[in-house]
Amino acid sequence: MSKVHDPELQRELIEILNRIDFGHRYYERCASLRERSGYREHRADRAEIEALLAKTGLAFRHSAREKFFQHTEAWANYETNLRVSFRNSVAEFILYVSTDDLVAGGPYPRLALQAIQAREPDFNPTPLAPKLPFSNAAKLWECVGFGVTLFNEVRTEFTKQSRE
Known part of the structure; x- marks a missing residue:
């Protein structure tokens, strides 16, 4: 059985994102990286990416078929799932939080926009869904x-929150 998107769980996630100022931090970092990265392409191979992901302390596994790396954790009644892909010198992150049959989340750009617009309904950024660019190994x-x-x-x- 597939999980169903839950608007209440999504609202709860957005509230949590706003507690850590996820939206503004994401947009600001994308803008900063865009300004500093220039237009050079950096082709990171799988070994380089795996080495970097290992340094995070999270256990990622690679899905060759879907071309992303995934980290999953379960706690209390929830499971978190972080997916990361690297294409065309851009890092894309997707976050999901789920219960047995419900799910919430999405790509970081969409979550950032939803979080900001929950507090600032007139927020209309350009670009609307920025990605995290990199032009070298350090970036x-x-x-x-x-x-x-x-x-x-x-x-x-x-x-x-789940302990409260």
Whole structure:
């Protein structure tokens, strides 16, 4: 049985994202990386990416068929799932939180936009859904570190909330 998107769980996730200022932090980091990265392409191979992901302390597995890396954790009645893909010198993160039959989440750009618009309904950024660009190994590590830091903060807030 597939999981059903739950608007209430999505609202709860958005509230947690706003506690850590996820939306503004994401848009600001994308803008900063875009300004500093230029237009050089950095082709990271799987070994380089796996080495960087290993440094995060999270256990990622690679899905060759779907071309992303995935980390999954279960706690209390929840499961968190972080997916990361690297294409065309851009890191893309997707976060899902789920229960046995319900799921919430989405790509970081969409979550960032939803979080900001929950507080600032007139927020209309350009670009609407920015990605995290990298032009060399150091910028790639910055993207990975930032994306994982946001995930860790969301997980921490969710676990605190589930104990309340």
